[in-house]
Amino acid sequence: MSVIDPRRGYLLGLTAYVLWGLFPLYFKLLQTIPAIEIVAQRVLWSALLGLVLLQFWKHPCWWRELLAQPRMLVALALCGTLLAANWLIYVWAVNDGRMVEASLGYYISPLINVLLGLVVLRERLRRLQWLAVALAALGVLQQIWQVDGVPWVALSLAGCFGVYGLIHKQTSVAVLPGLVVETWLLLPVALGWLWLHPSAATLVPDFWQTGTAWLLAASGAVTLVPLMCFNMAARHLPYATLGFLQYIAPTLVLLLAVWFYDEPFDPAQLAAFSCIWAGLLVYSVDTWLNLRRTHQRSG
Template sequence: MPTVNPRRGYLLGLTAYVIWGLFPLYFKAIAAVPALEIIVHRVLWSALCGLLLLMVWKHPGWWRELRQNPRRLAVLAASGSLIAVNWLTYVWAVNNGRMLEASLGYYINPLLNVLLGMLLLGERLRPLQWLAVACAVVGVAQQVWQVGSLPWVSLVLALSFGFYGLIRKQAPVAALPGLVVETWLLLPIALGWLLLHPAATSSQAAFWSTSQALWLAAAGPITLVPLLCFNAAARHLPYTTLGFLQYLAPTLVLLQAVFLYDEHLAPSTLLAFVFIWIGLALYSVDAWFNLRKAS
């Protein structure tokens, strides 16, 4: 059994969530490339880098298990589609001045996971969890009432990532092989898109002599590095601790939106955040109490 090193786990976990939280800086650097084209290249370069990593970082038996359980391939195709929707929505939001909504979506996500567990997995919610989910619902509802429309970016991000996690539970494949298979299943669509769009920015020979081309090619390692850090951290930390660290990423996105990219934090949006933060605080307290009971 591998030695557990909490300090190493915290460092790896912080690294993963800080990188995820700083993703807007990367996507802003390639804002000249349309969001859909960025995702096409994210699939291409992630598939390539992931395959190279699998050749170095062995995961014995993962391909044999997939061959013996073809249903898992169908599950990974579905989860790959969801993560592509999540990536596309996030990149579009960052490069269209909707980072606050993106941040709100990832704050909502853990509370949505609790709700999905109840509705689809038959899990029973504890009183504090009910209160936490109710706060999230109130936050979204008041946003609809004040603004007059659903915060669709937030909801698409939260729902796509929430269902992604739910579906991946049905295919117990390690994170790296799972991501590699997901991206390889999306590869024909990505290549088909490039073939059908010869006028795309990245289809021009001149583009590959610019610094933007290097940034675009970096999509593979930038996608994989935080994932690897996260999975390494999970071996050294309780999952509940990782759950607390996950709030770091949307907080960094929120701070960048307001202080770096001058997005306006309207009172109605701030009120929605306040309700979500109260819900997350209740959720965290509930998780902490249950962790103490279990120990």
């Protein structure tokens, strides 16, 4: 049994969320390549690197357990589809100058999870959770009213990630094998897309003699390293503590969008984000109070 080390857990958790928050810097370097092509290559390189990492996995018979449960393969195929959709929307949003809206999606993601728990798992919400969800809804409505349209990038990212997490919550597959299986199930689709587009930028022989090619080949490590840091952090920290750290990533994305890439952030957007931030504050306070009550009862 491994020793719990909170300091190591915080370091790994911070590493994961900071890396996720800095993803736009990486994808901006690839913006000459269409988003769907980046995702196809990301699936390919993630599948290859994942296969290598699984050779060092401590439970070599994990695949037998998976084959014994065909329903789990269906669940992982659905997870892979949601993951690919999330990647595609996010990469497109970053390279289309919509990082502010992408950050909004990951701010509302925890509250989408609460809502999914209510609707799908029939969980009962506490009063402060209701207030947090209401404030988030007010922020989204503010966005709709101000821009005269639904913030579909934010809602799609939050929805895909929320349902992805919900399905994973119902499965018993470990994170690394689960992600590798998801990418391998997506591999035929990615290879099929590349085969149907022989003139794609990444299939031109000269492309693989450029620095951009090496960056693209690194997409497997870019995908798996923060996930592995997160997975290891979860062994040393309560999941709720990791929940508080998750706000680091969208905050970094928002700061990069406004201060580094000069995306507009007008008072109307500030008002909408303020509602979301207020909802997250209420959600965080409720989580802290609930953890405190649980600790007092167990003590």
